[in-house]
Amino acid sequence: MATHRFRPTRYFNVLGTAEPCLRIANGDTVVTDTIDASGMDAQEMTVASRPNPMTGPFFVEGAEPGDTLAVHIERLTPSRSTGWTYSPLALTVLDPAAIADHPPQQRHVWEIDSKTRSVRLQEPAKGLETFAPPLQPMIGCFGVAPAGGQALSTATSAQNGGNMDYRLFAPGTTAWFPISVPGALFYLGDGHACQGDGEIVGTGIETSFEMEVTLRVLKRTITWPRGETIDDIFTIGNARPLDQALQHATTEMLRWLGEDYGLDARAASHLMGQVVRYDVGNVFNPAFTVACRIAKRWLTKRQDGGSSGR
Amino acid sequence: MATHRFRPTRYFNVLGTAEPCLRIANGDTVVTDTIDASGMDAQEMTVASRPNPMTGPFFVEGAEPGDTLAVHIERLTPSRSTGWTYSPLALTVLDPAAIADHPPQQRHVWEIDSKTRSVRLQEPAKGLETFAPPLQPMIGCFGVAPAGGQALSTATSAQNGGNMDYRLFAPGTTAWFPISVPGALFYLGDGHACQGDGEIVGTGIETSFEMEVTLRVLKRTITWPRGETIDDIFTIGNARPLDQALQHATTEMLRWLGEDYGLDARAASHLMGQVVRYDVGNVFNPAFTVACRIAKRWLTKRQDGGSSGR
């Protein structure tokens, strides 16, 4: 269970099959640097181009197509004291009739205060003089190489993960990705210091990070990304429209509740019908992201370990 | 500020212009009975037909087209000790390929325990033997008569409210509806003892209620329903696909932040970009429902009262 300190020198704008930057053992931890969505690093130097340049790919020994990669997010530490966002709201979240009067896109700088653990507009807008939401670091874009020789833009997302921009991909969360190539080929980047649901200004607070993740191979097969926080389990669907993303996430949750919690379709529906929560990861990127989430307090793992062990 | 105890004898399956069941003054409170989605009352007698038979309409003196009706939900008390749901999951939330193997729809009875304030399947499914989520009463369908002589089925929802099935329409919440006819003509019913996001089994726990609401007329104009809880403000969009419902809700929130909180489009986007939450009311009915929600801790009302007073 080694810890590797990796300093990237190349970045990728697609998740695909490429020469690994580092080979690690199953269960190892990686501490590495990520740059922001526009390619700016900790020194505010632009070292790569848009969109969402990725650090990676990391080759995990023993990972085979059909397996699952579990990525435990140990730590996300901003590596500079500013980030940036756009204003105003993205066109995808507005009634078409409201678009004509909408102001043009601008870029804004936020200060990231690691002591107070809050973020704040460098030039506050009128009415937001005291607005300083908490620092809530998250990973915007991460995942593994997709199947079939595809190379998918880091602007979008699919079954292999990618640019999901979901705020629960945060420290303490374990994310699962379906593996399609030997070694999994894991990429990460596009960290946000904070972001509401939907990434509705087209960005979180985009900044560079030192990220620490632990990578484990599970000998089981999943269809869409899954995740677990201290409180919840969740599944992810990436598609347009939101309806389809929600269908992917819900169907994956149905599978999970059967595999690991012994609930058949009818029992799962009783549970989900009363306690399910849906989150909108992003409603901005080419593929939208919906999470289907259930509090773990409602769940009891199968004694036999379900299909998760092997 | 009188309180009226109204016992309905007729029910309605559309929200439209009909003879008022009761005329009340602006600010009065109504205590009334509602029956469940299939027309069953507190004595488990079927006294009306599907879908979602409504109690009402209540005529509020002084309400004029262009005004807003504020409905404060004082209390929702189940009036019998059982409710019912369907299983399995609704087809709208599944990948089409998963539908073929899906079991047929069944109806299930739940016990509503007002002492422990929890609900429980009468015949628990395997794996759910101890599943007893809290009693969380909510109104599934309520709203006012729509514009232009329309009469809209209580199966669906629109700008005038209707079958939104959003779990935050709960005791303590104030809901706002845009008024299109003199007197507003307010209807309510379809109470649920509990329901997760999305109403994804096609029902909440459907039961009869004694509901208590206070109705006030605001001399201001809104476009889509709005609401306020102890912690949050929210706006509602009703449409398909979910994307369009989300656009309606988000655009309405943008208007609200301008009117009452003095935030222009750019400032509002800074706030929403970092702290907005989206909830899925229902993803089952003909029109889906999305709520755009913001915690009040981030908001400061305009000193001048914005456009809310007059």
Add this chain to the structure above:
Amino acid sequence: MATHRFRPTRYFNVLGTAEPCLRIANGDTVVTDTIDASGMDAQEMTVASRPNPMTGPFFVEGAEPGDTLAVHIERLTPSRSTGWTYSPLALTVLDPAAIADHPPQQRHVWEIDSKTRSVRLQEPAKGLETFAPPLQPMIGCFGVAPAGGQALSTATSAQNGGNMDYRLFAPGTTAWFPISVPGALFYLGDGHACQGDGEIVGTGIETSFEMEVTLRVLKRTITWPRGETIDDIFTIGNARPLDQALQHATTEMLRWLGEDYGLDARAASHLMGQVVRYDVGNVFNPAFTVACRIAKRWLTKRQDGGSSGR
């Protein structure tokens, strides 16, 4: 088989249950006047209000819920020499990013030349000096009263018909509507002198008409509107997004091919897979309209008459 000449004095902005304007026998023909989408009649007097004021409702003796109303469009004669449209394109058909630069909506007058059977802008735009497409009259909005006491705006459409804006609802076509109330209660109006697919400027060439239709009751049940031209049969779905409208239309066609043409699901798919055509009626109204169309040359009616007779 009488022919009735009916001159309307009232108009309706919803399709619902209302006092019939005329009672006719099954098989009778009605010759009547319709006014344009904004309420302007043959004398260019505004005699009713938006949207799409309807002539009707006509009560057809013998029509019962569960039956089908066949409306043969005998003749559509413009009753004045001008019509109007909007420019530019509707927002529903544009990429959101293209909306900001889009010019504001304007109204334009077209001359309807019944001799040359063509239409022409009164003030031609640059580049369209010779643009004079043929007069192609069609009915924008027609249908029957919906079920369950609903009254649906003539701005939209549903299973009962309504504002479908499909250019094959033209002379020579027979349209079928599912009947939900005694007498069917048939409405018509919103004639267009011409219109492309999708009604993408938000209007056809809107004008007043003398319309002649023959109404027959079929003792059979359909779910969505159907139609037949000299060359084709077609089914209609009305919903958003277009995907759902297309699903409704396709599923209805599958039923029709089984009922009347003896094709099971597999055979129907062989036929449709090779020769089906989809038309976009409108992509502008609250509900979009898709037609699923098959040329009659590929079809052979069942010898036993299928389920159409009784």
Add this chain to the structure above:
Amino acid sequence: MATHRFRPTRYFNVLGTAEPCLRIANGDTVVTDTIDASGMDAQEMTVASRPNPMTGPFFVEGAEPGDTLAVHIERLTPSRSTGWTYSPLALTVLDPAAIADHPPQQRHVWEIDSKTRSVRLQEPAKGLETFAPPLQPMIGCFGVAPAGGQALSTATSAQNGGNMDYRLFAPGTTAWFPISVPGALFYLGDGHACQGDGEIVGTGIETSFEMEVTLRVLKRTITWPRGETIDDIFTIGNARPLDQALQHATTEMLRWLGEDYGLDARAASHLMGQVVRYDVGNVFNPAFTVACRIAKRWLTKRQDGGSSGR
């Protein structure tokens, strides 16, 4: 203007940047072989794997990012006498409630009769004993390498073309693709002997072909694929839902009418409003395809050549 006879030995399941199979001059013609969607060649040998293995990529001298590749489809000759389809209808075109009763997917063989120029099921279904639609060859999947190092599955489509399954990509048509890499890197394959709108059984009649195309580089920039037949011009949008595909196609047509035909947004809307036609290429693949089509009889090219010349 040479003609190259190219016999492929490798096939590709993604459109991406790969070693060219052949370098040709601007204006050259290529005669080559394509295999069917499942990888079966003219001898009914499976020589490559799904989905839609492509012949190519062809490097066109002088093609630069920002240019447009014009592909004139000279000839599509089936290279064997059978093709295959699936039944029944794809799940994407059915109401969800109709899926449960739907029969399972089967594969069927069709005979391709090059003399009568028709196709016919080898084992006709009941009611289709005489069903023999005309041979109407088309290209299901073709296009150029996408931007940014992406490699996109031949199951789907995007701005660079791909698996559009549009029946007007047929002999006599010229298709235009936006070029993103030096040499354009053109791929083609997935020929169909016949196909209705929407590819609604999930296939056309899939077979191997000898295809002949002429490739020219235009020094102009387009955003989405365009095409021209003897009668029409058309633009293509690829996305989900159909609404978004239609928006892409319509917006691209608006640009084209401005660039080449001198019509501003208002004039273009007058023309399109009356004569536009929408076709559904496919409503089956991950991205759906909509064509926006206008008959050339309504169009007059700008005297100055618009932006098409160089």
